[in-house]
Amino acid sequence: MLEIPNRHEATPTFGHGSRCEACPVRQRSLFGILPADRLDGLLRQVEEAEYAVGDVIYSTGERRSSVFTLRSGYIKLLRFLPDGQQRIVRLLKPSCTFGLEALMGDSYGHSAVVLERAAVCRISTAAIDGLRRNTPALHDQLMRRWQIALEEADAWLTELSTGKAPQRFSRLLCRMVDANGLAPLFSREDLGAMLAVTPEHASRMVVDFRRNGAIVDVSPGRCRCNVTILARLAAGGE
Amino acid sequence: MLEIPNRHEATPTFGHGSRCEACPVRQRSLFGILPADRLDGLLRQVEEAEYAVGDVIYSTGERRSSVFTLRSGYIKLLRFLPDGQQRIVRLLKPSCTFGLEALMGDSYGHSAVVLERAAVCRISTAAIDGLRRNTPALHDQLMRRWQIALEEADAWLTELSTGKAPQRFSRLLCRMVDANGLAPLFSREDLGAMLAVTPEHASRMVVDFRRNGAIVDVSPGRCRCNVTILARLAAGGE
DNA sequence: CGCGTAGTTGACCATCATCAACATACGTGG
DNA sequence: CCACGTATGTTGATGATGGTCAACTACGCG
Numbered sequence: 180m181l182e183i184p185n186r187h188e189a190t191p192t193f194g195h196g197s198r199c200e201a202c203p204v205r206q207r208s209l210f211g212i213l214p215a216d217r218l219d220g221l222l223r224q225v226e227e228a229e230y231a232v233g234d235v236i237y238s239t240g241e242r243r244s245s246v247f248t249l250r251s252g253y254i255k256l257l258r259f260l261p262d263g264q265q266r267i268v269r270l271l272k273p274s275c276t277f278g279l280e281a282l283m284g285d286s287y288g289h290s291a292v293v294l295e296r297a298a299v300c301r302i303s304t305a306a307i308d309g310l311r312r313n314t315p316a317l318h319d320q321l322m323r324r325w326q327i328a329l330e331e332a333d334a335w336l337t338e339l340s341t342g343k344a345p346q347r348f349s350r351l352l353c354r355m356v357d358a359n360g361l362a363p364l365f366s367r368e369d370l371g372a373m374l375a376v377t378p379e380h381a382s383r384m385v386v387d388f389r390r391n392g393a394i395v396d397v398s399p400g401r402c403r404c405n406v407t408i409l410a411r412l413a414a415g416g417e
Numbered sequence: 418m419l420e421i422p423n424r425h426e427a428t429p430t431f432g433h434g435s436r437c438e439a440c441p442v443r444q445r446s447l448f449g450i451l452p453a454d455r456l457d458g459l460l461r462q463v464e465e466a467e468y469a470v471g472d473v474i475y476s477t478g479e480r481r482s483s484v485f486t487l488r489s490g491y492i493k494l495l496r497f498l499p500d501g502q503q504r505i506v507r508l509l510k511p512s513c514t515f516g517l518e519a520l521m522g523d524s525y526g527h528s529a530v531v532l533e534r535a536a537v538c539r540i541s542t543a544a545i546d547g548l549r550r551n552t553p554a555l556h557d558q559l560m561r562r563w564q565i566a567l568e569e570a571d572a573w574l575t576e577l578s579t580g581k582a583p584q585r586f587s588r589l590l591c592r593m594v595d596a597n598g599l600a601p602l603f604s605r606e607d608l609g610a611m612l613a614v615t616p617e618h619a620s621r622m623v624v625d626f627r628r629n630g631a632i633v634d635v636s637p638g639r640c641r642c643n644v645t646i647l648a649r650l651a652a653g654g655e
Numbered sequence: 656c657g658c659g660t661a662g663t664t665g666a667c668c669a670t671c672a673t674c675a676a677c678a679t680a681c682g683t684g685g
Numbered sequence: 686c687c688a689c690g691t692a693t694g695t696t697g698a699t700g701a702t703g704g705t706c707a708a709c710t711a712c713g714c715g
Contacts, residue, residue, distance in 0.1 A: 258571055258574075258575045259575075260575055260576070260579060260580075261652060262652060262653055264579065264580075266574065266575045266578075266579050268571045268574050268575060279564070280564055282560065283557070283560060283561055283564060285564065288567075288568060288571065289571070311553075311556075312553060315549075315550060318549075318556055319521070321560065322520065322521060322559065322560070322563065323521055325560065325563035325564070325567065326517070326518055326521060326523065326563070328567055329526075329563065329566055329567050329570060330526060332567060332570035332571060332574065333496055333506045333526065333527070333570060335574065336496075336504065336506050336570065336573065336574050336578065337496045337497075337498055337504045337506060338498070340504075340574065340578040340613055341498060341502065341504050341613055342498075342502075343701095343702070343703090344702080344703070366661075366662090367661075367662065367663090368661085375578055375579055376703070376704085377703075377704060377705080378661090378662085379662090379663085379664090379703090379704080379705080379706095380702090380703055380704075382661095382662060382663055382664085383663085383664085383703090385662090385663095386662095386663075386664090414499060414500060415500055581669095581670070581671095582670080582671075604693075604694090605693075605694065605695095606693085614671070614672085615671075615672060615673080616693090616694085617671095617672080617673080617674095617694090617695085617696090618670090618671060618672075620693095620694060620695060620696085621671095621695080621696085623694090623695095624694095624695070624696090
């Protein structure tokens with residue numbers, strides 16, 4: 180079973196008035212649509228932060244008032260069962276927004292834990308609220324973000340909770356490959372928590388996939404995917 | 418495998434300017450917060466409809482422009498895998514809002530199919546959009562609806578996709594019991610699509626649960642739940 | 656070097672899928 | 686009203702999938 184994630188208070192590097200103009204995910208971000216003048220005031224309220232692997236950005240039930248955007252790296256959203264078991268319910272990639280529930284004053288519904296060194300932008304809900312009153316475009320963006328999260332949740336449910344384990348694993352890899360055919364290969368424990376299998380079984384699958392050429396290691400924690408084979412497996416083929 | 422649901426064009430009974438004042442879920446509904454004068458104009462645009470079991474209210478990919486609220490009955494939201502298999506990703510109870518994606522002009526992300534005779538309110542997105550411009554309270558309500566849907570999706574994932582099948586079944590029943598201790602008992606096929614098991618296995622579980630007194634049939638498709646036993650099972654007990 | 660963590664492997668067993676048979680309920684048309 | 690057909694639920698036998706427990710290996714780090 181997964182441990183309670185590191186509770187060491189994450190001590191990220193913070194920057195201020197961060198260089199949003201140069202941000203790689205700026206266009207795709209929450210505020211990509213705002214006109215420059217509106218943006219200026221807001222950007223001074225954006226804090227930039229770097230988190231290391233294992234850092235906990237926030238945890239379930241915490242009541243803070245920040246919304247986040249991921250600039251680089253990977254983050255997992257965890258949810259706990261009454262018995263302490265935990266399941267990864269979503270995997271965040273750059274340009275994803277998370278912690279939206281803070282906008283309604285709710286406490287966070289997940290724990291957000293860093294899987295791969297992450298650069299994150301933090302905006303206080305107060306800053307957004309001010310803008311929200313008279314910016315319909317921002318409203319639309321917020322709704323869209325929510326809808327994307329919901330899409331993801333549903334896709335996660337259908338693709339990663341249906342079918343046999345190797346099929347699910349293939350689908351996960353297909354979701355993660357970048358343009359170069361590379362995908363992150365997470366710890367067996369995390370893979371287990373995503374696919375609803377034990378770490379041992381996750382390990383066996385990784386070995387199998389390597390053996391039949393579906394994946395090839397290129398560096399620790401990163402592999403090249405043979406999309407042809409993976410697609411066949413994902414579709415239920417042998 | 419589940420069949421493609423009835424494509425017979427559902428021919429619900431429609432009413433106009435429906436008696437919203439008398440609606441049992443009015444307070445909990447999307448517009449419960451609106452002041453009476455604002456509400457009046459809107460209500461004339463609300464259509465009321467009754468659907469029979471098996472009716473398809475909308476299907477995946479359809480592009481219409483209505484948002485719905487469930488007044489009574491049960492509705493399942495389906496999502497399809499590439500191979501045609503389908504999984505139930507959410508179960509709607511009275512006062513739930515669905516089809517929110519229409520507000521952004523997106524096509525529906527699910528198929529909505531009636532499980533138990535359903536009374537539904539339909540509001541065109543145009544009607545909402547007009548109001549949306551200058552009603553912050555409605556914005557908040559919309560975000561809240563979205564957040565609730567997301568909550569549900571995550572809960573569905575953790576509770577109904579983790580652990581052994583009887584444990585998942587217990588959790589489903591616990592989610593469904595009303596104040597009288599009664600819960601709907603859906604078809605074995607639907608249960609299978611919710612719990613990610615075969616209809617046969619769902620059947621065996623129902624029989625088992627009846628045998629050891631966890632549930633007792635009170636009428637076709639409805640059972641009384643022994644919450645004590647169910648809670649023990651849901652927690653992983655024997 | 657010794658230690659702790661993560662990954663791998665093997666043996667065995669529980670859970671669940673599969674396939675086939677049978678039961679039951681529900682409608683339709685004779 | 687009954688005979689028949691179809692859809693749905695139940696049951697059984699068998700095998701595949703994945704869980705469990707334990708041993709062992711590989712790697713990083715003090």
